[in-house]
Structure formats: C-alpha cells, structure tokens
Amino acid sequence: MTEPLAPGSVIGILGGGQLGRMLSVAAARLGFKTAIFEPGGDCPASHVANFHLQAGYDDTAALTRFAESVDVITYEFENIPTSALDVLEKLRPIHPGREALRVSQDRIIEKDFLTGLGLTTAPYRAVNSEDDLRAALDEIGAPAILKTCRFGYDGKGQARLSSAEDATQAWADMQGAPSVLEGFVEFSHEVSVIAARGANGEVACFDPGENVHREGILRTTTVPARLSASQRTDAVLLAGRILNALDYVGVIGVELFVTPQGLIVNEIAPRVHNSGHWTQQGCAVDQFEQHIRAVAGWPLGDGGRYADVVMENLIGDDMDRIPGLARNANVAIHLYGKADVKPGRKMGHVNRVILS
Amino acid sequence: MTEPLAPGSVIGILGGGQLGRMLSVAAARLGFKTAIFEPGGDCPASHVANFHLQAGYDDTAALTRFAESVDVITYEFENIPTSALDVLEKLRPIHPGREALRVSQDRIIEKDFLTGLGLTTAPYRAVNSEDDLRAALDEIGAPAILKTCRFGYDGKGQARLSSAEDATQAWADMQGAPSVLEGFVEFSHEVSVIAARGANGEVACFDPGENVHREGILRTTTVPARLSASQRTDAVLLAGRILNALDYVGVIGVELFVTPQGLIVNEIAPRVHNSGHWTQQGCAVDQFEQHIRAVAGWPLGDGGRYADVVMENLIGDDMDRIPGLARNANVAIHLYGKADVKPGRKMGHVNRVILS
Incomplete structure (x- = not known):
C-alpha cells in the first residue's frame, strides 16, 4: 500500500x-x-x-x-x-499478513520464531503423546505447563503439572491435540508491550503495562509498569525486532516476563490486545486507532502517554459492580454490549486515571 | 426516572x-x-x-x-x-425536557428566561418589522446584530448593523422572520461552560473552555480558559442556576462573554456542544458520555480534567490537512464520516493534547 x-x-x-x-x-x-x-x-x-x-x-x-x-x-x-x-x-x-498469523497460530512455530530471532522464551518441548510429555518433563523439569499448540486463550487448553505424576491427566486434558510443554519461569512480574508498525516500516510503541492475571485471565494492566530504564529499552527493541522480522503492519501485543536475567517472551498476539486497553484513556491515539492507522497506511501515533492508568477487566458478575464504578470520578467505563453474562466472560473494562 | x-x-x-x-x-x-x-x-x-x-x-x-x-x-x-x-x-x-426546548428554540424567550434568573445578557429587543428595528436601534445603539429568533446556527440567520443605514438591508435579510436585535458587548473573550444535571438533580461542570469564532463558526476551544478563580466560580454557579431552573436532565452548553463587569450569557444550547469536544481527550467521562449518563439516570462523571487541550474544528477544505495532522503526535483526530466536503461544513475536529 x-x-x-x-x-x-x-x-x-x-x-x-x-x-x-x-x-x-x-x-x-x-x-x-x-x-x-x-x-x-x-x-x-x-x-x-x-x-x-x-x-x-x-x-x-x-x-x-x-x-x-x-x-x-x-x-x-x-x-x-x-x-x-x-x-x-x-x-x-x-493486515497483519499471513506470516504473522502462521507464526502466532501455533505455539511451537511461535517459540521457534522467537528463539530464532535471538529472543529468550521459557524452555519448551513439542508434545504429541504421553511418552513425549514424560520425556519433555525429564528435560525441562516440574513444575511445568502443558498447552495445546493452537486455539488456546484466557487459560483455556492448559494444564499445570506439579510433578511427573500429573502427566497422564494433563495429557488427557489436551484431548490428543498437538501440545507444547513449557518450563516454569521465575519471574517477578509480567508486562506487555503494545507496539505497531506502519505500512512504511515505521515502528511506535506504547509504554509497557504491568499485567496481573487470575485463573488464566487478565485482570489488571497498570501503566507505568515497574521497569528500569534499560528494561524499558529492551522491551521496545525486542518488539521492534519481532515486527520487522514479520514485515508486520498493524498492532501487536508482546507479553513479557520480567526476570533478573532479563525479559523473557511469553507470547505474541498479532492484533490489538487486552493489555493495551489502557491507551484509550492515556494516549491521543489509542491502540485501536493505531492499528487502523497502520492498516490504512496512515502515519502512526507516537505512543506518548499523558496519564497514569489502571485498566481492570470486568468479568462475569463484575457487571454487578457497574453502579458503584459509575460513581467513581476518573473511572472510564467501557462495556461490550454482550447480552449474556457468563462466568469468565469478558463483559467490559474500566480505565482508572490516576491523577498526580 | x-x-x-x-x-x-x-x-x-x-x-x-x-x-x-x-x-x-x-x-x-x-x-x-x-x-x-x-x-x-x-x-x-x-x-x-x-x-x-x-x-x-x-x-x-x-x-x-x-x-x-x-x-x-x-x-x-x-x-x-x-x-x-x-x-x-x-x-x-x-431528556432534556420540553421546557428546555421551548426556552432555547426562541432567542427572545431564552433571553427573557435568563434575565428572569438574574443573569446578564446583551441588551435586546424583539423585532417584527423594519419600524421595530429602527426603534430598537434607537434604544440599543449601533453597532448591533439582528438575528432570527429561531433556527439560526453557525452564523446563519444573522446580520450585523454598523449604523441605522444598514436597517433596511438587515431586515430584508431576515425574510420577515420574527427577530431580535442584540446590542454589542465589549468583551475580552468568549468562554463556554459545558454542564450537566443528572436525573437526581446532581450537577457537574467541565472546566470552561475559551472559544474563538471566525465567520460565525467556532474554530477553536482551549482549556484552560483565561479566567480568574472567581470568574470560574461564577461560570459554574450560573450554569447550575440555569440547569436547576429548567429541572434539566442532560448536558447543556452555556456560551459566556467575559467582560470587566462580569460574565454575560450569550446563548444556551440544550445539548452536547461543539465547545465541549475537548473533553474527549481531557476527561475520564467526556461530554457525550456525561449526557448519556444523565439521560439514562446514571451517576455523572465529576468533570475533572487531566490534560490541557486545544480543540480545533475541521471545516470544509480543512479536510486536506488530515495527512499533515495525522503526523502530529498528541493530536487526536475525530472525523464525522460525511461524504461531501462543503465550504463552512463541519467535517471533523482535532484535539491537541498539550503536555506540560
């Protein structure tokens, strides 16, 4: 374009x-x-x-x-x-193109891609049988987590293994789907970078957000994240390397574990990302517009942030909290118009603007 | 409700x-x-x-x-x-109710209402003939401005009179419509207050914005406006008085002239207002959501502002400036999806966030 x-x-x-x-x-x-x-x-x-x-x-x-x-x-x-x-x-x-989809649709291909770029991921092994799983556990050690290679989200298609004794059940949970065993990473916290690449190759990143999950579902993202200046630089450079390698056009979400040894890539999502919803309150151009700008061949926003924000997902019965949340100054409510409330279902989110 | x-x-x-x-x-x-x-x-x-x-x-x-x-x-x-x-x-x-519409649909009724509340407006006289106009000019003096009582917007249905010599042409311009002659007010600048009243009677105001018009059309609104603390208080109290008198539910726009003798009410609009568009970037709850909240019987946002903003309207050929504007960091673009560009037509606006 x-x-x-x-x-x-x-x-x-x-x-x-x-x-x-x-x-x-x-x-x-x-x-x-x-x-x-x-x-x-x-x-x-x-x-x-x-x-x-x-x-x-x-x-x-x-x-x-x-x-x-x-x-x-x-x-x-x-x-x-x-x-x-x-x-x-x-x-x-x-946009984003086929290569980004091919890579991100399969956890093994994604991890091979990331490590091929010289980035660090958790140790991982492909698992296609219970025997594979036991061999992988021997190499990686427990605790570990088994995930289907495809179609997993919000903690679905995952099983945690505390020891080799959990192998039979965990493999049964995958229902025969090609899977990957991931070693546990000792991390202090998780952050994500929402980055974008334009049709002309320009790259822009939003400030990394700090994520808290519960039961496999993102609960809150806070900006600024607890990161040193050099970690912040690393996060941005790493996101840029991924975007360029994929000749990417659009917004990508890159989840990172923060460890004393550096940043470890958890996963990438070739789309706007739940952990980027805070940009709706903190930026002149939010992640959704940034994505549309890239896809439409427009110049990107620069990702500048002018407010501190805590994004909180409203999940299932959290909808009952709306009347109370609506009485909070500096809380922006974003509901999704879903007719039915279900446990674990993302119904909306709020962005709490933190005034200094 | x-x-x-x-x-x-x-x-x-x-x-x-x-x-x-x-x-x-x-x-x-x-x-x-x-x-x-x-x-x-x-x-x-x-x-x-x-x-x-x-x-x-x-x-x-x-x-x-x-x-x-x-x-x-x-x-x-x-x-x-x-x-x-x-x-x-x-x-x-x-919502807002019939009374707000009745008052704001007619400039004479509106001014009678405002002065009845003890608020100050420009001097005005009803004009239903050229003779009326000449008599009104004798009382109010020139320069003055003749406006149709109803259906005027963006400078339409208005004629300026420099002297009594302009009376015949000005009255002809009104095409026989009931009109009002308004005296000129010596003001340093114009501000507007975007205020809201909830179903339970609570009132919330956004910070007043400073407006610049050209050819009768709003060009820019800047927050914060040049106002002293006491002027700011006056503006808010005055808006509250209008809202309560109308038993109003929703957002109202109140345009004010700033003079050494105090604030003079120019006009009110019983709806969201062009001069409140800046709230999309500067507030957790913008004027549009504030209006919906009021109409839906929800609690109001408190109107708190967390950024300085300059809103600029994109009028007619200003659309040609979009590519350049899109390259500006901290500029949020809002286009209206209108198929045809016409001179004087509001096509969109931008909110420039001013970082300190």
Missing part, C-alpha cells in the same frame, strides 16, 4: 467481539466505514459498524462478497481458518 | 449528525444500544448505531415506531418540531 486510505473507505474486520467493536469505533473516528464478518448475530462489533455480514468462515460466497465490499481487511483474532484467508487475500490486502 | 437504565437498553437519538454520532459511540461504551431518527440517509450517526430509522419529523407512524423501539429519547439539536415532540413524549421520556 503506497497511498493512505482516504476517509470514506471501508475497513473490513474479521471477528465481531469486543476487539472488533473497539476497532470499529476507532475506524469511524478516522472517517472510515466498517464491515464486520462474524458468524454470530447481535455481536458486539455490529452495534457500532456500518455493515455486519453474518456468515461462517467456510462460506466462500460470503467471504468473497465481504472482501469485494471493503478496501482492506484486518482481524480481531488470530485463529482465522487458512481456507478463509486463501479466499480473502486473493481479493484484498490483509 | 428512578432506576438507572440497564446496559442493553436502547437510547433513541433524534438527529443523525456528528453530535448524534458521538453520542451513539458514548452510549455503546456504556453497553447501550442506539437508535437514530434522521430523515437523511447515510448520516454520520447511523455509521455507529444499532438502528437508523430514516423518516421525516412529520411521519407520525415512524415517530411512534421509533419511540416504541427505545427506552428513552434524547436529541442532538434543539429545533425539533413541536408536533413530533407531542407524539414522542406520550410514549417515552424525553
């Missing part, structure tokens, strides 16, 4: 969840129209989009119609079926 | 322009669905709303259908035909 996409052009978004919703609002803010491709009805993104094409990823005719109705395609989740991408990419540019 | 409206409820918005668009996004952020009533097709608000009912304000069946599909009704402009309000208010609550 050489020319920036003009306002009035249509951005196609694969996936109609909360990330698609916030991408759609950001695109509208830049004067774009938006089209959502999502099998589900009444999806969060459709509430704030121009068009919603409700069809499955195996519906070639619908995919074709969708692609032909938009100027560029992006997505809110990495597990887009390859067959759908084959249809779409013949018709319109897709 | 005693119970706050639950997320998932539907907010009906009369008017599909940029204010409706930004109200719709704010409502979505709180988990509401939105329905736009707007005669025009492909209107800015419809791009980010759940529903758009395209019909005229004289279409009783459409108005009825609209009201029955929503939980509460608000609006983005004050010139809603009385006959439409008659249909709508029988079916659903409308």
